[in-house]
Amino acid sequence: MNSKASHCLTSTTCLAFTKTLICGLVIQFATHFCMADERKQDQGQGQAQLPVQAQQPPESFRGFEAHHPTWRDETAWVSNVGMRCATVYDFAGRFFLEYAMVDDQRRAANVFYRNTDIFLRVGYFLAVRGNQTDAQLIQEFFSRKTHYTQLKEDSLQNSRNIMLTTFGDDLNFCNENLNFFRSVKKRLESDEVKNEDPSLREASKVMRRSSEEGGPSASASGQLGLGFNQELIRYLDPNRVAQVWEYLLSEMKGPAHLNRPPMVIDPELPTSARFVFEFPSQDSPENPLQIRVSPRTLNEWRGSTLYWGLGHELAHYLFLRSENAWLEKSQYESELHHHCEPEFMTLTRKLADFLEQNSTQALMQMYAEGFRSCMRNPQQ
Numbered sequence: 053m054n055s056k057a058s059h060c061l062t063s064t065t066c067l068a069f070t071k072t073l074i075c076g077l078v079i080q081f082a083t084h085f086c087m088a089d090e091r092k093q094d095q096g097q098g099q100a101q102l103p104v105q106a107q108q109p110p111e112s113f114r115g116f117e118a119h120h121p122t123w124r125d126e127t128a129w130v131s132n133v134g135m136r137c138a139t140v141y142d143f144a145g146r147f148f149l150e151y152a153m154v155d156d157q158r159r160a161a162n163v164f165y166r167n168t169d170i171f172l173r174v175g176y177f178l179a180v181r182g183n184q185t186d187a188q189l190i191q192e193f194f195s196r197k198t199h200y201t202q203l204k205e206d207s208l209q210n211s212r213n214i215m216l217t218t219f220g221d222d223l224n225f226c227n228e229n230l231n232f233f234r235s236v237k238k239r240l241e242s243d244e245v246k247n248e249d250p251s252l253r254e255a256s257k258v259m260r261r262s263s264e265e266g267g268p269s270a271s272a273s274g275q276l277g278l279g280f281n282q283e284l285i286r287y288l289d290p291n292r293v294a295q296v297w298e299y300l301l302s303e304m305k306g307p308a309h310l311n312r313p314p315m316v317i318d319p320e321l322p323t324s325a326r327f328v329f330e331f332p333s334q335d336s337p338e339n340p341l342q343i344r345v346s347p348r349t350l351n352e353w354r355g356s357t358l359y360w361g362l363g364h365e366l367a368h369y370l371f372l373r374s375e376n377a378w379l380e381k382s383q384y385e386s387e388l389h390h391h392c393e394p395e396f397m398t399l400t401r402k403l404a405d406f407l408e409q410n411s412t413q414a415l416m417q418m419y420a421e422g423f424r425s426c427m428r429n430p431q432q
């Protein structure tokens with residue numbers, strides 16, 4: 053019974069859940085079921101958080117290419133175009149799904165959606181390696197999205213075709229450059245990461261060593277006490293989870309005695325959800341404070357990526373506690389939308405650096421997951 057409701061962790065329930073449940077990482081492809089219902093909330097709340105100043109509409113890609121014919125040779129421009137095309141493809145995916153009349157259009161929407169990731173992985177990785185800040189990148193994303201939303205609304209009102217606006221030109225430009233970005237992605241992924249921060253490299257080495265030596269052992273699980281469902285020990289090394297927690301807690305400057313929230317495997321999670329963080333609030337006082345993990349995630353995600361996903365949920369928890377002055381409460385208040393908070397994005401990106409020192413491919417995946425959570429779920 054793969055009905056829409058069962059896929060729609062966020063569409064049928066998120067309005068009620070917004071303040072009580074952070075829907076965590078959602079499988080990028082399946083979230084499309086939620087888009088139509090989410091769009092009003094998304095446009096309003098995502099942008100309310102980061103007010104976009106009135107500015108000139110961005111130069112169309114055709115204009116850009118005329119001014120910078122050699123952009124493919126310059127890393128900064130490749131990164132900029134990658135981030136821009138990620139927005140274009142994400143927007144196209146939503147648009148074509150929203151107005152799809154036939155299956156072919158729905159399929160096309162999904163192709164745009166899926167390929168967003170190629171642009172995003174390259175664009176975001178190069179941007180942060182080029183020292184661009186998350187605040188800047190998020191601001192630019194919302195600015196472009198506002199521009200395309202305006203073009204869409206104008207087109208709908210005037211009964212014109214959005215493809216006849218500069219959006220159509222931009223989409224064609226991105227289509228023409230998709231293979232170029234595929235090749236850049238492949239090239240980047242084949243390199244070893246050169247981490248410039250020796251202290252981080254050392255910390256990570258220590259972490260790996262203790263994981264290898266200790267492994268999931270009875271003594272380690274005994275030390276964990278509250279906060280680790282025994283069943284999870286089959287899949288996760290408790291030492292490594294503890295190190296992720298300590299890293300995040302120290303970065304957040306949280307109280308040393310703070311306990312991790314319990315983590316449980318939940319086979320009932322909708323297929324679109326990888327992890328869910330939930331907490332009691334005024335709207336849902338009955339919610340337990342816990343992280344639910346889908347067994348599918350445990351089977352599909354491996355190594356650093358899996359620990360990073362858990363760390364993303366732990367970061368939600370720490371942001372929530374920080375917002376509540378680190379006080380223990382029976383109901384927590386949450387006004388912040390974490391995913392598009394630059395500090396949240398930077399923290400989870402640094403966690404990826406902490407966890408992964410070898411595979412650029414894994415690092416690019418984690419980075420992109422982080423930015424995509426802002427693009428696709430800005431209300432969380």
Ligand SMILES: [Zn+2]
Nearest residue numbers: 075076077425
């Ligand atoms: Zn999240």
